[in-house]
Amino acid sequence: MPLLEARNIVKIYPNGTRANNDISFSVEKGEIHAIVGENGAGKSTLMKMLYGLETPTSGEIFLRDQPVHIDTPHKAIDLGIGMVHQNFMLVDSFTVAENIALGREPRTGAVVDRAKAIQDTKNLAETYGLYVDPTAKIEAIPVGMRQRVEILKALYRGAEILILDEPTAVLTPKETNDLFAAIRSLVNQGKTLIFITHKLREVMEISDRVTVMRDAQKVGTVNTRETSIPELARMMVGREVFMVVDKPPVQRGKSVLKVSNLSYANEAGRTLVHRASFSVYESEILGIAGVEGNGQTELIEVLTGLRNPTEGEAYVDGQSMLGQGPRKVREQRVTHIPEDRLTNGVARDGSIADNLIIDRYYREPFAKSGLLNLSEIEQNGHDMIKQFGILATGPAQPVGGLSGGNMQKVIVAREFSSSPRLLIAAQPTRGVDIGAIEFIHQQLVNKRTEGLAILLVSADLQEVMKLADRLMVMYNGEIVAILNNGPDLTEEKLGLYMLGAARQTPEEMGVLA
Numbered sequence: 001m002p003l004l005e006a007r008n009i010v011k012i013y014p015n016g017t018r019a020n021n022d023i024s025f026s027v028e029k030g031e032i033h034a035i036v037g038e039n040g041a042g043k044s045t046l047m048k049m050l051y052g053l054e055t056p057t058s059g060e061i062f063l064r065d066q067p068v069h070i071d072t073p074h075k076a077i078d079l080g081i082g083m084v085h086q087n088f089m090l091v092d093s094f095t096v097a098e099n100i101a102l103g104r105e106p107r108t109g110a111v112v113d114r115a116k117a118i119q120d121t122k123n124l125a126e127t128y129g130l131y132v133d134p135t136a137k138i139e140a141i142p143v144g145m146r147q148r149v150e151i152l153k154a155l156y157r158g159a160e161i162l163i164l165d166e167p168t169a170v171l172t173p174k175e176t177n178d179l180f181a182a183i184r185s186l187v188n189q190g191k192t193l194i195f196i197t198h199k200l201r202e203v204m205e206i207s208d209r210v211t212v213m214r215d216a217q218k219v220g221t222v223n224t225r226e227t228s229i230p231e232l233a234r235m236m237v238g239r240e241v242f243m244v245v246d247k248p249p250v251q252r253g254k255s256v257l258k259v260s261n262l263s264y265a266n267e268a269g270r271t272l273v274h275r276a277s278f279s280v281y282e283s284e285i286l287g288i289a290g291v292e293g294n295g296q297t298e299l300i301e302v303l304t305g306l307r308n309p310t311e312g313e314a315y316v317d318g319q320s321m322l323g324q325g326p327r328k329v330r331e332q333r334v335t336h337i338p339e340d341r342l343t344n345g346v347a348r349d350g351s352i353a354d355n356l357i358i359d360r361y362y363r364e365p366f367a368k369s370g371l372l373n374l375s376e377i378e379q380n381g382h383d384m385i386k387q388f389g390i391l392a393t394g395p396a397q398p399v400g401g402l403s404g405g406n407m408q409k410v411i412v413a414r415e416f417s418s419s420p421r422l423l424i425a426a427q428p429t430r431g432v433d434i435g436a437i438e439f440i441h442q443q444l445v446n447k448r449t450e451g452l453a454i455l456l457v458s459a460d461l462q463e464v465m466k467l468a469d470r471l472m473v474m475y476n477g478e479i480v481a482i483l484n485n486g487p488d489l490t491e492e493k494l495g496l497y498m499l500g501a502a503r504q505t506p507e508e509m510g511v512l513a
């Protein structure tokens with residue numbers, strides 16, 4: 001008898017989108033069940049119905065063979081089903097323990113027993129190997145810990161079945177390993193896990209079974225031991241996926257971005273970027289490698305005008321670009337695919353068409369003598385939807401109603417189409433499906449071949465090694481190596497620099513010129 005079962009589920013959203021079309025799916029107690037499929041295939045929708053955030057248009061859900069009506073998350077929680085979303089839902093100004101106990105605070109009489117909430121959090125964290133700091137505020141903790149808080153919150157409410165929607169998309173490789181260890185410990189203690197991912201390597205590593213979805217339908221469920229990455233990719237996309245980029249050799253051109261002695265310290269006075277010097281040239285991709293949290297994010301935020309440096313300079317085509325805010329940077333034809341698409345990337349209530357021109361609506365061809373050219377804006381929306389394979393009802397659809405990966409495609413489409421000199425791409429393929437990764441990779445390389453200068457940051461070392469012409473390694477806020485990419489540059493060699501076991505001299509880095 002399956003623990004949880006969905007039978008013949010159909011979900012049609014109010015705007016007419018058929019997101020699930022006759023899906024039957026089941027999970028066994030104690031298994032780790034992966035769900036994969038292209039962006040917009042209907043994965044999150046199916047999970048939202050198991051958690052009561054959406055209700056099926058038709059079809060039924062059974063828990064231990066009993067029909068259940070899960071019409072609110074409250075109901076799901078009462079039934080022992082918990083979910084952690086693609087976008088976290090924590091109260092930033094509350095502490096970890098307060099968030100975990102929220103709505104179910106332990107009390108002595110009428111008074112909330114804070115000490116007990118903290119102790120409960122500690123016990124729970126220890127039981128499952130999910131380390132958190134109970135008294136830290138959410139706004140002050142890194143993303144990996146926020147996720148552990150969400151998981152603990154579900155466990156605190158008695159979750160027996162835990163649904164994780166793309167839990168690893170926001171994690172570093174190390175955090176992913178820690179999460180997998182926690183997942184194994186949860187399963188060993190009798191919990192059941194369902195998780196969505198785009199990373200097939202993870203599916204192979206941790207799951208017992210995999211369900212593949214495509215175009216609102218279930219393609220099939222297979223035992224992980226009996227399948228392979230190419231087979232899963234084929235099931236997902238409906239064709240062979242090669243994941244190779246065609247990268248012709250090209251002579252790099254003039255220097256576009258020149259950074260010299262750039263430092264940044266945070267409010268607490270901690271130096272996070274220390275005297276960074278490097279250049280990015282026309283027709284090259286400079287990849288930043290390094291264990292996340294070694295200054296990459298802060299370096300990018302300074303360069304894109306989101307933070308002010310404490311010393312040093314950066315120039316685009318010889319013009320200073322720092323300390324004047326993001327709009328000024330954009331006007332210098334620097335474009336940015338942000339790491340966190342929901343806070344910096346899109347206006348959720350705005351349409352796809354509007355989001356695509358959010359940085360240039362006041363310029364031709366989208367505006368003429370102060371008036372918006374609406375038909376041009378709409379046409380651009382149509383063109384981009386087609387070119388980037390954005391799954392949507394049309395350019396007027398609000399971005400908030402798109403699947404996670406399709407939101408990312410809107411941002412990538414906008415940034416690629418702004419005719420930039422320099423593209424700063426942070427985690428450009430986070431949350432997008434393998435077909436779209438293939439497309440975005442090829443686009444990045446094509447733009448580079450056409451002359452664009454690209455600064456690429458990715459937590460995925462294989463991605464950087466595949467795309468970059470040169471690799472720059474950051475360790476502890478410093479640039480410790482700048483290396484030409486080629487067959488003799490191995491992960492092992494990079495690893496030595498990434499972990500601080502080796503560093504180049506400034507002469508070797510060639511940054512003195």
Ligand SMILES: Nc1ncnc2c1ncn2[C@@H]1O[C@H](COP(=O)(O)OP(=O)(O)OP(=O)(O)O)[C@@H](O)[C@H]1O
Pocket residue numbers: 013014015017018019037038039040041042043044045046391392401402403404405406431
């Ligand atoms: N609230 C909504 N209103 C209308 N349409 C929606 C809504 N939420 C999702 N959709 C649509 O339903 C389809 C399935 O979306 P869903 O979020 O389930 O995809 P997904 O498989 O999780 O994709 P991703 O990998 O990009 O997260 C998409 O076409 C999406 O645009």
Ligand SMILES: [Mg+2]
Pocket residue numbers: 043044045086165403404405
């Ligand atoms: Mg989703």
